[in-house]
Amino acid sequence: xxxxxxxxxxxxxxxxxxxxVARTLLDEPVVLFRTQDGRAVALExxxxxxxxxxxxxxxxxxxxxxxYHGLTFNAEGRCVRIPGxxxxxxxxxxxxxxxxxFDGFVWIWLGDPQRADVAAILRHPWHxxxxxxxxxxxxxxxxxxxxxxxxxxxxxxxxxVHKSTIxxxxxxxxxxxxxxxxxxxxxxxxxxLRNSVPPPSYQLAQGFAGRVDRWAxxxxxxxxxxxxxGAKDVDTGAYEGHRDDGFHLRSLHAITPETxxxxxxxxxxxxxxxxxxxxxxxxxxxxxxxxxxEDKVVIEAQYARLRQRPKPPLIDIRTDAPxxxxxxxxxxxxxxxxxxxxxxxxxxxx
Numbered sequence: 001x002x003x004x005x006x007x008x009x010x011x012x013x014x015x016x017x018x019x020x021v022a023r024t025l026l027d028e029p030v031v032l033f034r035t036q037d038g039r040a041v042a043l044e045x046x047x048x049x050x051x052x053x054x055x056x057x058x059x060x061x062x063x064x065x066x067x068y069h070g071l072t073f074n075a076e077g078r079c080v081r082i083p084g085x086x087x088x089x090x091x092x093x094x095x096x097x098x099x100x101x102f103d104g105f106v107w108i109w110l111g112d113p114q115r116a117d118v119a120a121i122l123r124h125p126w127h128x129x130x131x132x133x134x135x136x137x138x139x140x141x142x143x144x145x146x147x148x149x150x151x152x153x154x155x156x157x158x159x160x161v162h163k164s165t166i167x168x169x170x171x172x173x174x175x176x177x178x179x180x181x182x183x184x185x186x187x188x189x190x191x192x193l194r195n196s197v198p199p200p201s202y203q204l205a206q207g208f209a210g211r212v213d214r215w216a217x218x219x220x221x222x223x224x225x226x227x228x229x230g231a232k233d234v235d236t237g238a239y240e241g242h243r244d245d246g247f248h249l250r251s252l253h254a255i256t257p258e259t260x261x262x263x264x265x266x267x268x269x270x271x272x273x274x275x276x277x278x279x280x281x282x283x284x285x286x287x288x289x290x291x292x293x294e295d296k297v298v299i300e301a302q303y304a305r306l307r308q309r310p311k312p313p314l315i316d317i318r319t320d321a322p323x324x325x326x327x328x329x330x331x332x333x334x335x336x337x338x339x340x341x342x343x344x345x346x347x348x349x350x
Contacts, residue, residue, distance in 0.1 A: 002026040002257050003334050004111030007121045008223045009254035009266045010099070011106045012136060016040055020064060022055035024258050026110050030097065031055045033064055040106045041075045044095035048079070054094070103127045104136070105254065105266070111337070112344075122224050126250040126270035135285040136252075136268030141296055143303035145255045145263035146327065151295055152225050152253055153322040155191055155216060161298055165291040166201045180322040186221035186329060189322040195234050201287035202231055205271070205280060206247040213238040220326050222333055225253040248272060249284070261303075267292065 004026060011032055015021055021032040022045055031045035031054045045053045047066040056067035062081060063074040071092070072081035079092035098109040098116040103124045109116035127134050141148060151157065159170030173193065180189040193214040202208065212231040215238065219226045232238040232246035254266040269288045274280050316324065 001334060003222055003330060003337060005115050005337050006111065006222045006333070007107045007109055008256040009105045010042060010108035010256070012138065012266065013040070013101055013104050013106055016106060018059060020055040020057065020059060022053060023264070025108060025264070026257050027259055028110055029053065030108070031064065032106065033059050035063065035075055036061055039075065040099050040101050042097040042099045042108050043073060043077050046094065047071060048092055048094055104268070122221065122226070124226065124252045127268065131273055132270050133273050133281040134268050134270035135281055136266065137289060139265040139267070139292060139296055141263045141265050142261070142300045143263065144261060145257040147299050147303050148255050148263060148265055149220070149225070149326055150323040151299055152227070153189060153218060153220060153326055154319050155218070156319045161294050162199070162291045164200055165287050165294070166199050174319070178319065180325060182325070183219070186219065187322060187325050189218045189220070191216045192239065194239060198231055201284070201291070202247060204287065205284055206231070208233065210234065215243070218322070222330055223254065223256070225255070227251045227253065251288070
């Protein structure tokens with residue numbers, strides 16, 4: 001069961017061009033394309049005539065044309081042309097999904113379209129901020145989307161899984177100062193590794209001379225997480241809030257379920273540019289890409305084993321608190337959605 005009244009990332013904006021893009025989102029077959037005026041559109045990827053995926057067709061001035069018998073659907077999903085006949089049945093339409101485009105992402109709403117408030121979409125200004133640069137990627141993960149959220153909210157794994165990239169001393173990660181609390185739309189987790197050895201990727205990007213005070217602030221809301229991570233030379237005021245002149249990474253992690261057992265993991269990493277290191281963006285991206293590839297191996301192996309051996313029940317430890325909070329938030333939102341659906345079904349017609 002998926003939370004549907006929620007904005008999810010469907011694609012990077014630059015994925016949509018002249019050809020339709022087929023993507024399964026929350027178990028729904030979706031075709032994404034751009035109209036000739038550049039608008040991002042999402043429709044049910046199933047022609048209402050004989051069921052061929054519309055992604056087999058082509059984008060035309062009116063919208064998208066089925067590659068089987070040429071029925072054409074506009075951006076709202078209504079059939080506007082049937083070759084060989086003038087009459088178009090009222091039922092000749094496919095589901096249209098609300099979309100919005102911000103900060104290099106195409107967002108989609110697969111729930112009740114009346115509740116699709118664009119103002120609720122998380123904005124991520126680091127993609128366009130002067131003096132910053134970023135790159136991103138979509139990872140196809142063979143695991144339930146909740147496993148990725150768990151991984152992001154329990155950063156004690158960093159010292160073990162990412163020894164050669166963003167890691168550091170495992171003991172320091174396990175003993176990191178950590179707090180988490182609910183916010184209006186999710187939760188915020190804060191971790192500090194004070195007086196710690198900078199990880200290889202930080203050393204490569206910033207060239208720290210010695211130990212650092214290192215922070216990570218992960219904000220979770222259904223569908224997306226953001227991370228502000230960074231470091232400064234030890235005892236130079238980072239812990240007291242003076243972090244402007246430190247090393248900063250701003251990352252976005254959009255977790256969109258594909259099916260119960262697979263997920264789309266869209267991520268970007270942004271950093272301050274340094275004129276003396278023009279290759280820094282690629283350097284940072286490559287390091288983070290390596291780290292997330294390490295996560296993918298672990299998460300997929302973990303999920304495969306849990307499907308094979310779901311019992312006995314797993315135990316929880318201290319550092320699981322943020323991920324357990326996130327699961328409660330998702331459960332609460334899903335229960336609320338089900339209640340709304342039940343109330344709507346019982347409401348008298350008209």
